[in-house]
Amino acid sequence: xxxxxxxxxxxxxxxxxxxxxxxxxxxxxxxxxxxxxxxxxxxxxxxxxxxxxxxxxxxxxxxxxxxxxxxxxxxxxxxxxxxxxxxxxxxxxxxxxxxxxxxxxxxxxxxxxxxxxxxxxxxxxxxxxxxxxxxxxxxxxxxxxxxxxxxxxxxxxxxxxxxxxxxxxxxxxxxxxxxxxxxxxxxxxxxxxxxxxxxxxxxxxxxxxxxxxxxxxxxxxxxxxxxxxxxxxxxxxxxxxxxxxxxxxxxxxxxxxxxxxxxxxxxxxxxxxxxxxxxxxxxxxxxxxxxxxxxxxxxxxxxxxxxxxxxxxxxxxxxxxxxxxxxxxxxxxxxxxxxxxxxxxxxxxxxxxxxxxxxxxxxxxxxxxxxxxxxxxxxxxxxxxxxxxxxxxxxxxxxxxxxxxxxxxxxxxxxxxxxxxxxxxxxxxxxxxxxxxxxxxxxxxxxxxxxxxxxxxxxxxxxxxxxxxxxxxxxxxxxxxxxxxxxxxxxxxxxxxxxxxxxxxxxxxxxxxxxxxxxxxxxxxxxxxxxxxxxxxxxxxxxxxxxxxxxxxxxxxxxxxxxxxxxxxxxxxxxxxxxxxxxxxxxxxxxxxxxxx
RNA sequence: GGCCCGGUAGUUCAGUUGGUUAGAACGCUAGCCUGUCACGCUAGAGGUCGUGGGUUCGAGUCCCAUCCGGGUCGCCA
Numbered sequence: 001x002x003x004x005x006x007x008x009x010x011x012x013x014x015x016x017x018x019x020x021x022x023x024x025x026x027x028x029x030x031x032x033x034x035x036x037x038x039x040x041x042x043x044x045x046x047x048x049x050x051x052x053x054x055x056x057x058x059x060x061x062x063x064x065x066x067x068x069x070x071x072x073x074x075x076x077x078x079x080x081x082x083x084x085x086x087x088x089x090x091x092x093x094x095x096x097x098x099x100x101x102x103x104x105x106x107x108x109x110x111x112x113x114x115x116x117x118x119x120x121x122x123x124x125x126x127x128x129x130x131x132x133x134x135x136x137x138x139x140x141x142x143x144x145x146x147x148x149x150x151x152x153x154x155x156x157x158x159x160x161x162x163x164x165x166x167x168x169x170x171x172x173x174x175x176x177x178x179x180x181x182x183x184x185x186x187x188x189x190x191x192x193x194x195x196x197x198x199x200x201x202x203x204x205x206x207x208x209x210x211x212x213x214x215x216x217x218x219x220x221x222x223x224x225x226x227x228x229x230x231x232x233x234x235x236x237x238x239x240x241x242x243x244x245x246x247x248x249x250x251x252x253x254x255x256x257x258x259x260x261x262x263x264x265x266x267x268x269x270x271x272x273x274x275x276x277x278x279x280x281x282x283x284x285x286x287x288x289x290x291x292x293x294x295x296x297x298x299x300x301x302x303x304x305x306x307x308x309x310x311x312x313x314x315x316x317x318x319x320x321x322x323x324x325x326x327x328x329x330x331x332x333x334x335x336x337x338x339x340x341x342x343x344x345x346x347x348x349x350x351x352x353x354x355x356x357x358x359x360x361x362x363x364x365x366x367x368x369x370x371x372x373x374x375x376x377x378x379x380x381x382x383x384x385x386x387x388x389x390x391x392x393x394x395x396x397x398x399x400x401x402x403x404x405x406x407x408x409x410x411x412x413x414x415x416x417x418x419x420x421x422x423x424x425x426x427x428x429x430x431x432x433x434x435x436x437x438x439x440x441x442x443x444x445x446x447x448x449x450x451x452x453x454x455x456x457x458x459x460x461x462x463x464x465x466x467x468x469x470x471x472x473x474x475x476x477x478x479x480x481x482x483x484x485x486x487x488x489x490x491x492x493x494x495x496x497x498x499x500x501x502x503x504x505x506x507x508x509x510x511x512x513x514x515x516x517x518x519x520x521x522x523x524x525x526x527x528x529x530x531x532x533x534x535x536x537x538x539x540x541x542x543x544x545x546x547x548x549x550x551x552x553x554x555x556x557x558x559x560x561x562x563x564x565x566x567x568x569x570x571x572x573x574x575x576x577x578x579x580x581x582x583x584x585x586x587x588x589x590x591x592x593x594x595x596x597x
Numbered sequence: 598g599g600c601c602c603g604g605u606a607g608u609u610c611a612g613u614u615g616g617u618u619a620g621a622a623c624g625c626u627a628g629c630c631u632g633u634c635a636c637g638c639u640a641g642a643g644g645u646c647g648u649g650g651g652u653u654c655g656a657g658u659c660c661c662a663u664c665c666g667g668g669u670c671g672c673c674a
Contacts (some may be wrong), residue, residue, distance in 0.1 A: 027657070034637080038633095039630060039631060039632070039636070041630080041642085042630095042632065043633095055634070058631095059632085060631075074625095075624095088633095090632055092635080098634080117607065118607080119608070120624085124608080124609090125608090125609065126608065126609080128666065130666095179674080180674095183674065184673090203674095204674080228673095229673045233667095354600080354601095354670055452674065458674095564665095564667090564669070566666095567666090
């Protein structure tokens, strides 16, 4: 049987925070048993809580019945002990409390424990499946516990910054109207209105815009958002955003506030100086130079366009691609020739096919010898032009992709990151951030024969591009901006449309009839009749930001109860079939049987 | 939805060309041990090799299907 905690059992101090100043004092400690070391006539127990570990000692001075109890204590038992803090006869320099211990004279076993399915230790390497099934135990591990605690600190710093800058923390609804565009919504059936559904918000977008219209001027929220899309290492179906919106402000105003936030956060949390202003690239520049709208600036390998030099060249693959409107581009891996054997190059060639590139051409210059997969098809002049444009020097290797522009950008953009990873040249404690601006407002979908918003349909078009809305909508740039850190989209936002006319025009370009627009966003268009301040905002991914600051790549390590790749949660086994009576009440009939448990 | 990787003791893994009774480490149980701190020593228990089917004299190993986990492309306004 377990012992009971009483009012007298007050913890003196967290386990890991006991120090020399407690020596000689009679104290109370509580926690979990990390390990028991039974030396025969003396027993040591490491007692653990979120702060660390304190050693308990039971020896010939300990009462027999307490000693006998200590003897049967096992890992993860929960104890309340009292005793005198004393100096150890041998010191453990590896832990902060390594020079003291508690000589126990009172012991309560508050709870016993079965042997856990895996060891509760910092470095325990256990399959994610098992860890997540027993997440409550996984969360006892010091590293995960630290991540969750650090996340809390980051949130605290974030709140302080935005409160100090006049932002008002406002909660917006989690049961909202389904949105027709963008990511798939999670739907919640209505009991009162059969056949009708709420959606869980993908973001508080429209509400925060309406808050601007209501005059709150500066809003922020640590907002949970939901997207029913496939998971990735940096994507969970529910995730948290630092969401904000401001009135009477332009892009520069938002950038200034966010740069201030980043500077403050890195200074407060990492004691690291961020130099402002952050560099900026337009979307077009980022694509041309890095093949990505979220470039990682911690390494070079910029894209080089060879199309002009190879137009009409003897190598059909290159010439025909250019003639068809595509391009031939290269990256130069400086001093990388030795790192890429034939086998390695073959491996990269296979790898790049994931991005639909048909092949990967290369030339390397090693020991004064050129070796190349394509040079023999080109004239000396053409080859020289490539060497000159790519600045190919002794020890370098260049990789070339020829294809439609979007495939060249996707594949080379990914390749430069993959190579940086393989060469292990990325420093984990380096942070390179930038703004990417001037995104195209619209993207044409060949499949659906219509335009979709790149960002969302409330994004303000660039004033000087407005005339293209009627002639060539793909040319319209938007006043949208992403903040990118180490190749990761950390946050994104835009100046919003605050004019009913422009908003209606955008809906029209997106192919909504007036009736469609009224049905879907009528409340917004109505609201816009009543005096809208110009406004703009941004949302920062808190999970990604936290992982980044902690040097982690998997956001599941900063989320207490994350979901796995098929969007289920292994501990509670959700989602789960609903009770038939509940379904009836909701007016839902299933056309197929739910998965068996 | 496509492609790739993985699943063997409680855990992490090894397991050769298909061949006798499937191993190791840690953990666990018991005993011994007065200064350990990843304590040590001795002994022991522990396996439907993810699941189902097939090939074979014989399958952890080969084939097919399926489940679970991971990565990735699509997707993520």
